[in-house]
Amino acid sequence: MRAYGWRHRRWRRHGQPLLLVANEPRLFEMVAGLGRLVFRYRSELAPLVLAAILDLTALWLHSAHPEGWGWVLAVTAIAAAVAAFRGAPWGVVRSEDRAYAAVATTVAGTWLAAATALGPGQSPLQSLLLVAMAAGAIPWWSHRRRRARVRVDRTIQAWPDLAEQIGLAGSRVLSAVVDVWGWRARMTLRAGQTVADAVAQIPAIESGLGTRPGAVRVEPDPAHAGRFVMRVLAEDPHANAVPWRGPAARSVADPIRLGVFEDAAHVAVPMLRRHVLVGGIAGAGKSGILNVIIGNLVACPDVVLWGIDLKGGMELGPWAPCLARLATTPAEAETMLRDAVRVLEARARAMAESSSRLWIPTESTPALVIVVDEYAELAEQSPAAVEYADSIARRGRAVAETLLAATQRPTQQAMGRGAIRSQMDVRVCLRVRERRDTDLILGQGMVAAGWHAHDLDAPGKFLVSAEGFNHPRRARAYLVTDDDVRATVERYAPDRPALDRLSADALDDEDVYDGVIVDEADPEKVLQTALNEAPEHGLSVPELMRMTGMRRTWIYDRLQAHATQVRRGRWRMPRDESDG
Numbered sequence: 001m002r003a004y005g006w007r008h009r010r011w012r013r014h015g016q017p018l019l020l021v022a023n024e025p026r027l028f029e030m031v032a033g034l035g036r037l038v039f040r041y042r043s044e045l046a047p048l049v050l051a052a053i054l055d056l057t058a059l060w061l062h063s064a065h066p067e068g069w070g071w072v073l074a075v076t077a078i079a080a081a082v083a084a085f086r087g088a089p090w091g092v093v094r095s096e097d098r099a100y101a102a103v104a105t106t107v108a109g110t111w112l113a114a115a116t117a118l119g120p121g122q123s124p125l126q127s128l129l130l131v132a133m134a135a136g137a138i139p140w141w142s143h144r145r146r147r148a149r150v151r152v153d154r155t156i157q158a159w160p161d162l163a164e165q166i167g168l169a170g171s172r173v174l175s176a177v178v179d180v181w182g183w184r185a186r187m188t189l190r191a192g193q194t195v196a197d198a199v200a201q202i203p204a205i206e207s208g209l210g211t212r213p214g215a216v217r218v219e220p221d222p223a224h225a226g227r228f229v230m231r232v233l234a235e236d237p238h239a240n241a242v243p244w245r246g247p248a249a250r251s252v253a254d255p256i257r258l259g260v261f262e263d264a265a266h267v268a269v270p271m272l273r274r275h276v277l278v279g280g281i282a283g284a285g286k287s288g289i290l291n292v293i294i295g296n297l298v299a300c301p302d303v304v305l306w307g308i309d310l311k312g313g314m315e316l317g318p319w320a321p322c323l324a325r326l327a328t329t330p331a332e333a334e335t336m337l338r339d340a341v342r343v344l345e346a347r348a349r350a351m352a353e354s355s356s357r358l359w360i361p362t363e364s365t366p367a368l369v370i371v372v373d374e375y376a377e378l379a380e381q382s383p384a385a386v387e388y389a390d391s392i393a394r395r396g397r398a399v400a401e402t403l404l405a406a407t408q409r410p411t412q413q414a415m416g417r418g419a420i421r422s423q424m425d426v427r428v429c430l431r432v433r434e435r436r437d438t439d440l441i442l443g444q445g446m447v448a449a450g451w452h453a454h455d456l457d458a459p460g461k462f463l464v465s466a467e468g469f470n471h472p473r474r475a476r477a478y479l480v481t482d483d484d485v486r487a488t489v490e491r492y493a494p495d496r497p498a499l500d501r502l503s504a505d506a507l508d509d510e511d512v513y514d515g516v517i518v519d520e521a522d523p524e525k526v527l528q529t530a531l532n533e534a535p536e537h538g539l540s541v542p543e544l545m546r547m548t549g550m551r552r553t554w555i556y557d558r559l560q561a562h563a564t565q566v567r568r569g570r571w572r573m574p575r576d577e578s579d580g
């Protein structure tokens, strides 16, 4: 059946003779269809259109002002220079694009000048025009960003229909830009709809736009509840590992750069006075995140690092020379956390006496960060340790004593009974198996708000929730290789700080070193005893400095003479000597 439009109704009302219009609609439709086609493919047709315009202009100039070819050349030279140096009027910024614009302007202008003087029909001007057009058209047609812009234009035009089909009827595209990885658009929703509606429709949007699954991101507009930014990633910016370039932090107060967002911005998270929870399935990259954080903190002279690794030191062992203490058994972990509580209390007392509210980390009064790899293991094997950790989580911020804990599923059971999970200020969520695990790591309701960690598809990809990080932006952590760890340890281990006097005094040496009883009057004897009784993984120089009260060079002299290095930066007496 034929559909009759407004033209028929108007003609019927005004009595237009039917005979005259019999073939006109078809002709009209054909012309309109052709016009639509030309408009749709205007970008692709640009070289042909330019050649036609040049021909017609040359025809007119040759007949009206054949002597004006000199002016044409002068204008060409100026236009080519402006295109080359400013990218104007085409608005191009990249040097290759400016070069293309300048060459195209020069060729077109020179041809026009010649055709103005000789006439466009003069042989071989038409052949030259054809060759030049073909040569210029090939890079034009194959230009990636041009094609992307055209695709975006078409998508924007088609959006109203698409929006109906994907359940976002009434939404509109306000503006769109093509970027390195794809394109992004500012969108507005129909009154009453929210970003949550757009988030819920992400798979439908991907299907409607014909992208690969996981290519669309929806980010709320902080200034308007009914608007959002939609990013469409033609390529995954995080497809390849992002190499770590070494520590960027120089103080524990500096934000730590964990990796990069999809727009290549750094993920720089402040960690001073913040407890950090890193969660994700096995192999998701938890140790990788810990490595990035530790790799930065070891370069900060105002923080002391302690580590707990109940996998026998497998994960944190390589950092041992930079850790003032490393616990690898539940008993050591319990002692360490108990000591941390003592440090906390000593600092709190000192601050109360001096009426100060915050412990300011400096090289002589460093912050204390306790790294716990696989927290669930600790909770299972040492409930007493968890009591101490709980206390640190609740009271540690003011005295600059914080926890950095990694675990697979931070259920209440895995985290121990206390309030530790709720005290975690920075949450880093790597890939999880089930949606509800995201809520476990990041907090209740986060999946519904668009934090889809179950969609992360490679190790090291993560979402971060912290103060100032309120939107689910995907990021990928830097990859810290074993060589990076070795180089960083070598560079920074000799300069690691010891705890301040007040904190060190709060520790009971008897307990700390598994029953080593030291005679404080004689540092030589203290050193001898400590090295004899040192644990399997040895003692670090800062620990020995604290025990003996002597300087680094004094310790090194004696270590070189008597002790062996069991691991980089960790010392004890050779076994036969200590046994004897």
Ligand SMILES: Nc1ncnc2c1ncn2[C@@H]1O[C@H](COP(=O)(O)OP(=O)(O)OP(=O)(O)O)[C@@H](O)[C@H]1O
Pocket (backbone or CB within 6 Å): 241, 242, 280, 281, 282, 283, 284, 285, 286, 287, 288, 289, 459, 460, 461, 476, 477, 478, 479, 480
């Ligand atoms: N940022 C990253 N970029 C690329 N690959 C990574 C990244 N982080 C980790 N990986 C890869 O993933 C593997 C597993 O990472 P990692 O050991 O950190 O995971 P995990 O979550 O700690 O696992 P587990 O719970 O078994 O200890 C690594 O061997 C590494 O090859």
